[in-house]
Amino acid sequence: MxxxxxxxxxxxxxxxxxxxxxxxxxxxxxxxxxxxxxxxxxxxxxxxxxxxxxxxxxxxxxxxxxxxxxxxxxxxxxxxxxxGLWPADAQARARARSVCAEMQSGFGALRTHFPMNIEASLPEVGAEVLRTRPEVGRDVERLTGMWSGLLREHGGPFLFGAFGVADAFFAPVVTRFRTYGVPVPEAVGAYMARVLDLPAMQAWVHDALAEQDFLDFDEPYRTSRG
Structure with a gap:
């Protein structure tokens, strides 16, 4: 493949x-x-x-x-x-598909104002956006609430227990929260650390930092391919 x-x-x-x-x-x-x-x-x-x-x-x-x-x-x-990329339990599997579809189609404010940029550290930008763009704050609140609830319900260490599709779908958001210094609850911060510590994520971040290829796209591209 x-x-x-x-x-x-x-x-x-x-x-x-x-x-x-x-x-x-x-x-x-x-x-x-x-x-x-x-x-x-x-x-x-x-x-x-x-x-x-x-x-x-x-x-x-x-x-x-x-x-x-x-x-x-x-x-x-x-x-x-x-x-076992999806949960074995039918209801958990349906919930995992639901949150992935929500990520696929939603969170437009976060996508627009917090574009993925792994090599950057922009906490001052993040603080300003959260101060002036309440719609971004609502996206953050929904995401952190969702993650907290799933971690409690399924016992971690990932959203549905073992690493799966849902964690892969939210991995870009984890990098965004880190880039823009988004404040998160303790349990969410621990979850983010586990995602970033995955060997696959470590390999992706290593390659991203090695690119040194600075792109300048217009907003429609960022939004449509968030």
Missing amino acids: QLYIGNKNYSSWSLRPWVLMTQAGIPFEEVRLRLSLAEGSEFKERLQAVTPAGKVPVLVDDGFAVWESLAIAEYLAEKFPAL
């Missing part, structure tokens, strides 16, 4: 299937493309050759392309059922 991704410092959507597959031990070939909106760029041309969506991430399995993070996660869960 091949996984097409963008820059590791910025591409939050790419992080989700990459960390899921790497942490679960699913073998794949990484195809990393420099993010670009320009028509005729290598990014556009390579992606349009494998998916009509023209966006990362894309999983290609023996010539068959699956795009969008949630669809990729579902495909992997069906292909590798023994790995």
